[in-house]
Amino acid sequence: MRRLxxxxxxxxxxxxPIPLQLHGYTYYQTVGFLVLLNAVLGLxxxxxGGWAGQFDFGPQVFFAVGAYVAALLFVRxxxxxxxxxxxxxxxxxxxxxxxxxxxxxxxxxxxxIATVAIWMIAQPIGATWEYIGGSQxxxxxxxxxxxxxxxxxxxQYTGPMKALGYYYSALVLFAVTLALMAWVERSKLGYYFxxxxxxxxxxxxxxxxxxxYKVIARSVTAAVFAAAGVVYAFWALSVFPEQVLELxxxxxxxxxxxxxxxxxxxxxxxxxxxxxxxxxxxxTTLGTGPLAGRGIDLIVxxxxxxxxAAFRPTGLLSLPWKRWLGRERRGPSARPAAVDR
Amino acid sequence: xxxxxSVESATKRFGGLIGPNGAGKTTLFNCITGYMHPDEGxxxxxxxxxxxxxxxxxxxxxxxxxxxxxxxxxxxxxLDNVVCGALERTNRVSEARARARELIDFxxxxxxxxxxxxxxxxxxxxxxxxxxxxxxxxxxxxxxxAMSGLTPFEAAMAxxxxxxxxxxxxxxxxVVEHVMEVVMPLSHRVVVLDYGTKIxxxxxxxxxxxxxxISAYLGERRAVR
Numbered sequence: 001m002r003r004l005x006x007x008x009x010x011x012x013x014x015x016x017p018i019p020l021q022l023h024g025y026t027y028y029q030t031v032g033f034l035v036l037l038n039a040v041l042g043l044x045x046x047x048x049g050g051w052a053g054q055f056d057f058g059p060q061v062f063f064a065v066g067a068y069v070a071a072l073l074f075v076r077x078x079x080x081x082x083x084x085x086x087x088x089x090x091x092x093x094x095x096x097x098x099x100x101x102x103x104x105x106x107x108x109x110x111x112x113i114a115t116v117a118i119w120m121i122a123q124p125i126g127a128t129w130e131y132i133g134g135s136q137x138x139x140x141x142x143x144x145x146x147x148x149x150x151x152x153x154x155x156q157y158t159g160p161m162k163a164l165g166y167y168y169s170a171l172v173l174f175a176v177t178l179a180l181m182a183w184v185e186r187s188k189l190g191y192y193f194x195x196x197x198x199x200x201x202x203x204x205x206x207x208x209x210x211x212x213y214k215v216i217a218r219s220v221t222a223a224v225f226a227a228a229g230v231v232y233a234f235w236a237l238s239v240f241p242e243q244v245l246e247l248x249x250x251x252x253x254x255x256x257x258x259x260x261x262x263x264x265x266x267x268x269x270x271x272x273x274x275x276x277x278x279x280x281x282x283x284t285t286l287g288t289g290p291l292a293g294r295g296i297d298l299i300v301x302x303x304x305x306x307x308x309a310a311f312r313p314t315g316l317l318s319l320p321w322k323r324w325l326g327r328e329r330r331g332p333s334a335r336p337a338a339v340d341r
Numbered sequence: 342x343x344x345x346x347s348v349e350s351a352t353k354r355f356g357g358l359i360g361p362n363g364a365g366k367t368t369l370f371n372c373i374t375g376y377m378h379p380d381e382g383x384x385x386x387x388x389x390x391x392x393x394x395x396x397x398x399x400x401x402x403x404x405x406x407x408x409x410x411x412x413x414x415x416x417x418x419x420l421d422n423v424v425c426g427a428l429e430r431t432n433r434v435s436e437a438r439a440r441a442r443e444l445i446d447f448x449x450x451x452x453x454x455x456x457x458x459x460x461x462x463x464x465x466x467x468x469x470x471x472x473x474x475x476x477x478x479x480x481x482x483x484x485x486x487a488m489s490g491l492t493p494f495e496a497a498m499a500x501x502x503x504x505x506x507x508x509x510x511x512x513x514x515x516v517v518e519h520v521m522e523v524v525m526p527l528s529h530r531v532v533v534l535d536y537g538t539k540i541x542x543x544x545x546x547x548x549x550x551x552x553x554x555i556s557a558y559l560g561e562r563r564a565v566r
Contacts, residue, residue: 188428188437195425198414202470205374205412206477207400207429263416 013171021164029163033235035276036170037228040177041253042260042268044224047181049254050263051190052217053197055108058115059225060249061122062092066226067233067244068126071138081155085230092226093219100218104211107200119245126241137240140233155234166235173231177224178269184220185265193217194263225249252276259308261317270316278304355507356515357528357545361557364534366517367409370483374406375399386481400429405479407470409486409517415459419450419469422458426476441476448472448502464495468502475506482506484516488523496523503527525549533557 017029041063048056069091070084079087103114127135142158145151157165184190195203196210204210233239252275253268260271282297312319358366371377373384375396384392391399405426414422423441424434431437445454448468453461458469467487474482487503488496500523507514507527518524524531525545533541533548535557541548548554 186434188432188434191421191425191428191434191437194417194421195414198416199412201376201396202408202412202414202473203425204376204396205400205406205408206426206473207397208425209395209397 017164017167024160026160026163029167031277031280033163033167033170034280035272036167036174037232038252038256038276039269039272040170040174040228041225041249042256042272043174043177043181043265044221044228045250045253046257046262046265046268047184047193047224048214048217048221050257050267051185051193051197052214053194054214054217055112056115056218056221057112057250057254058117058119058122059221059253060245060247061119062096062222062225063229063232063249064122064126064239064241064244065092065095065222066229067239068132068138068229069226070230071140071233071239072132074140075138080153081230081234082153085227088226088230089223092222096219096222097215100215101211104214119250123241123245126245133240135241137238137243140237140239142237155231166231169231173227177227178265182265189213189216189220255305257315259305259315261315264315264317267315267317274308274316275305354513354529355527356513357524357531358515358517358534359519359521359524359531360534363536365537366534367485368537369534370406370485370517373399373483374404400477400479403478403480404483405474405477405481406483407467407474407485407487409489411463411466411470413458413461413466413469413473415457417458418455419458419461419465420445420454422469423472423476426473429477437476441472444472444475447475447505449498464491464499467491467499471502471506475510475512479512481513481515484514486517486519488518488520496520500527521549 013032017032020026020028041059045056045059048054048059066085066088069088070079070081073079073084073087074081099118103111106114126132132138143154143156144158145154145156151157151165152169155166155169157169192203192208192213195206195208196213200210229244233244236243253272256271256275257268258271259275260269261267279297279301282301286297286300308316358369360366368377372379373386373391375391375394375398378393382392383390386399386402386404389402391402391404394402414425417425420438420441423444424437427437427440427444428434430440442454445451448471450465450468450472453465458466461469471482471484471487484503488499491499503514503516504527506512516524516527525548528545530543531541531545531548532539533551533554535553540557541551541554543551
């Protein structure tokens with residue numbers, strides 16, 4: 001049942017853009033790209049926020065680090081995007097470990113405030129550092145490649161294939177991230193993260209170095225954000241501080257994770273699949289025409305999120321899906337309520 | 342805790358630590374397990390100086406504890422709680438799960454392995470804490486009021502479990518307890534604390550006759566009644 005659902009989802013994700021592409025539409029491929037990008041970020045944030053239980057409101061710093069590292073390597077040294085992505089992940093992990101270790105003595109709100117503070121410090125650095133282009137940022141020149149494989153590895157899709165190319169690149173990144181997170185959840189790391197979340201003292205008492213595991217959790221989050229930042233930079237063809245350090249790179253994934261189900265592997269995925277298309281629909285319907293320019297789309301979008309959060313604070317995945325789906329198959333038989341997870 | 346306190350523990354023995362409220366029993370446990378560091382003096386476990394070590398390091402040396410106010414991993418299942426403990430001795434989750442299953446059975450939680458820890462009764466949470474502590478493979482187990490808040494029947498079951506841990510697993514145990522009826526029959530040796538100072542140390546029969554203990558602890562209890 002689970003495998004079948006997974007297979008159907010995979011086929012749908014691979015096949016749906018093809019008829020659209022053949023008819024010359026690209027809009028839905030771009031929506032799909034944004035859904036996947038935010039799902040990847042949500043999967044990353046779920047490690048520190050959902051499993052390790054530490055509220056990190058500054059992961060966009062590592063999104064920016066990833067984008068800048070790969071862009072710099074490409075612009076200054078001509079390094080291809082896939083190599084740039086590896087470098088970006090390494091730099092983000094090292095930087096995150098160095099920045100996070102001193103913060104791990106802080107708990108709860110204080111940890112959250114510290115992560116925001118790091119983001120605030122990153123903004124003027126990004127805006128004034130000449131080497132990375134200051135507030136102008138970096139421009140990534142589109143370089144046409146011969147073969148499809150070379151294009152894919154260099155993340156440089158151009159022309160009518162652009163939206164589709166980035167959609168499939170994001171799909172690959174998503175699949176890799178999801179598989180990695182599924183492994184983390186079942187590994188020693190996953191157990192230790194959740195132990196620290198549920199009771200830090202008790203975790204230390206059974207031999208868990210809480211500071212070390214908080215650093216590891218946030219570094220995994222940073223690695224995912226950096227990789228996503230690289231894909232975004234090559235899609236946007238530019239990197240500048242106001243764009244990659246934007247608050248939305250943390251709030252959207254966090255909202256997707258919370259709406260879908262914080263601490264559940266598929267929570268951020270479900271959240272992104274619901275929230276991102278709604279935001280796109282709102283901006284294309286309410287954001288145009290007579291109501292344009294008044295932010296009505298954002299107001300309605302916000303209200304929808306508030307309604308979901310009020311209706312199900314533990315996320316949509318925490319609804320008794322097993323019972324509902326079970327009823328559909330077996331009819332209204334008496335079954336005990338499925339325990340969460 | 343400025344006062345020097347000398348407590349030595351023999352291996353495979355059962356020690357009791359008693360004293361009136363505020364005597365420093367839990368503080369002593371916190372020092373032994375690395376949650377607090379003493380102002381003076383040294384803590385030595387099996388030849389290793391643990392005075393300044395952090396809790397996770399001390400656990401690695403073979404000291405495990407439970408808590409006066411239970412601390413389970415509420416959102417994880419009972420089994421997963423114990424798995425976390427067992428991962429102290431192995432990096433393989435499958436191995437840890439097998440060990441955790443054994444300890445869930447040993448502590449009598451077999452029907453509740455897949456229940457989130459937060460949904461367990463107090464008696465079961467206390468058992469779970471013991472199972473989780475045992476999973477780390479300790480040589481010394483410190484139980485902080487393992488019976489408090491339990492009904493007489495539950496307390497009797499808990500005493501039985503503690504007795505089995507001592508006899509079958511051959512682990513040195515030290516209990517902090519208010520209930521004299523628990524400490525006295527189980528312990529080989531009882532240490533009495535009052536205001537951070539050791540006021541008596543000996544076999545249970547001597548302790549109950551000790552003048553200072555009666556006035557500081559038993560006497561106080563009688564006076565309150």
